[in-house]
Amino acid sequence: MQPPLPETPRFPFRRECPFDPPSLYARARAAGPLFAVTLWNGRRAWLVTRHEEIRAVLTDDRRFSGAMAHPDFPTVTEARVTVDRNERAFVGMDNPAHDHYRRMFTREFSVRRMLALEPRIAAIAESVIDELAAHGPPADLAGTLAVKFPSLVMSELVGSPYEDHRFIIDCAVGRHGLTQTPAEAHDKARALAGYFRRLIDAREANPGDDLVSRIIESHVKPGTLSRDDFAEIGAMILRAGHDTTTNMIGMGTLLVLRDERLRRRLEGNPASVDAAVEELLRFVTPVQFSPRRVALEDVEIGGVTVRKGEGLFLLLASANRDERVFDDPDRLDFGRDASDHLTFGYGIHQCLGQTLARYELQAIYPALLRRLQGLRLAVPLEEIRFKDDMQIYGVHNLPVAW
Amino acid sequence: MRVHVDQRKCVGSGQCARTVPAVFDQRDEDGIVVLRAPQPDAALEPAVRQAARHCPSQAIRIEEP
Numbered sequence: 001m002q003p004p005l006p007e008t009p010r011f012p013f014r015r016e017c018p019f020d021p022p023s024l025y026a027r028a029r030a031a032g033p034l035f036a037v038t039l040w041n042g043r044r045a046w047l048v049t050r051h052e053e054i055r056a057v058l059t060d061d062r063r064f065s066g067a068m069a070h071p072d073f074p075t076v077t078e079a080r081v082t083v084d085r086n087e088r089a090f091v092g093m094d095n096p097a098h099d100h101y102r103r104m105f106t107r108e109f110s111v112r113r114m115l116a117l118e119p120r121i122a123a124i125a126e127s128v129i130d131e132l133a134a135h136g137p138p139a140d141l142a143g144t145l146a147v148k149f150p151s152l153v154m155s156e157l158v159g160s161p162y163e164d165h166r167f168i169i170d171c172a173v174g175r176h177g178l179t180q181t182p183a184e185a186h187d188k189a190r191a192l193a194g195y196f197r198r199l200i201d202a203r204e205a206n207p208g209d210d211l212v213s214r215i216i217e218s219h220v221k222p223g224t225l226s227r228d229d230f231a232e233i234g235a236m237i238l239r240a241g242h243d244t245t246t247n248m249i250g251m252g253t254l255l256v257l258r259d260e261r262l263r264r265r266l267e268g269n270p271a272s273v274d275a276a277v278e279e280l281l282r283f284v285t286p287v288q289f290s291p292r293r294v295a296l297e298d299v300e301i302g303g304v305t306v307r308k309g310e311g312l313f314l315l316l317a318s319a320n321r322d323e324r325v326f327d328d329p330d331r332l333d334f335g336r337d338a339s340d341h342l343t344f345g346y347g348i349h350q351c352l353g354q355t356l357a358r359y360e361l362q363a364i365y366p367a368l369l370r371r372l373q374g375l376r377l378a379v380p381l382e383e384i385r386f387k388d389d390m391q392i393y394g395v396h397n398l399p400v401a402w
Numbered sequence: 403m404r405v406h407v408d409q410r411k412c413v414g415s416g417q418c419a420r421t422v423p424a425v426f427d428q429r430d431e432d433g434i435v436v437l438r439a440p441q442p443d444a445a446l447e448p449a450v451r452q453a454a455r456h457c458p459s460q461a462i463r464i465e466e467p
Contacts, residue, residue: 059458104432
């Protein structure tokens with residue numbers, strides 16, 4: 001017998017097992033699609049726990065707003081309120097403004113563009129592994145390759161100097177930790193936008209074959225996009241392109257190293273690598289507390305009424321473990337078709353960089369296993385520090401040997 | 403099977419073009435969906451259904467006979 005569900009518990013919850021979402025997600029999901037929780041500020045919010053209802057809310061732009069500046073927009077920390085109120089990129093906008101800005105950037109992440117980038121991604125993967133091999137075991141994969149690989153790819157795509165990547169990551173992490181003060185989070189968010197604003201000036205004076213230079217030509221010079229608006233969007237792209245992939249590399253590698261059968265799948269043909277990456281995306285779900293919405297009117301979902309002005313967290317990690325969609329969902333199984341996962345979100349805000357992320361992961365996992373024969377964890381699992389203090393989940397350290 | 407796309411709804415995620423490139427493409431200038439084959443080969447139908455299911459802005463509609 002399960003104990004009864006707690007009444008409006010404080011959210012977020014702690015994980016009992018580092019590889020699974022908090023067990024309360026599954027219990028809430030069994031009871032219904034919505035679960036009421038209390039936030040840091042004492043306000044009530046709703047967790048949406050099932051795949052179907054999460055998709056329904058994320059495609060109902062008429063009754064649910066994703067405007068982060070909305071006074072009732074729900075957050076997991078006080079610091080995040082300040083960050084949200086100052087978010088000026090399209091990630092925090094409703095339509096029609098969202099589509100207006102997003103469409104200026106979609107071609108930079110189109111499948112064709114990413115396919116063209118694939119040989120470079122593969123070459124960068126080899127180069128970061130060369131460096132690790134030259135360093136020799138043991139090495140902390142989380143602090144080295146998992147950071148450096150996406151940073152180098154982003155640097156090449158965007159046109160930001162690689163030596164700035166520590167600063168970029170520091171800003172991204174400082175903005176979406178769970179422990180910052182509002183002032184700290186705000187300063188980090190502003191610092192990254194300021195950095196991108198200077199990058200725009202630098203590329204305007206000295207253009208290259210990169211995203212910043214192309215957007216200057218196609219939208220800034222013709223006057224359809226201001227330099228300040230571009231800086232906000234650029235900061236969002238930099239943040240999103242570093243931290244999420246880094247955490248997928250760390251967690252994904254850890255999971256694969258724990259299971260010989262999984263490792264063999266990643267050494268197989270491209271189709272089996274593609275399926276394995278989708279399953280790792282499903283199983284890990286690094287984004288924990290987004291997307292979020294606020295109800296614009298009273299809405300009934302599964303017999304429960306969400307009141308106008310109440311916030312909702314669309315729990316992607318719960319959707320990805322929904323028994324209605326995935327058989328035996330808590331099993332990491334590279335043989336399954338995991339493509340219905342919602343790791344990149346759903347609706348108009350679905351991840352712009354998802355094809356890039358997929359190609360990065362499809363390149364790096366197999367290359368790691370092929371090049372570093374006998375790759376293994378160099379410490380007991382107890383010594384791995386998991387990111388329970390972050391909004392993007394992963395590992396802080398991953399000491400490996402080979 | 404007959405496929406329809408709504409370019410006004412499309413947000414350019416590119417998932418259809420990745421899943422069934424024979425049927426879906428993206429416009430060069432803004433990544434918005436372009437339909438290459440409104441009546442795809444029967445062999446492609448399951449993949450087209452998957453692309454429609456995965457489209458984040460529900461811009462793909464399928465008419466089944």
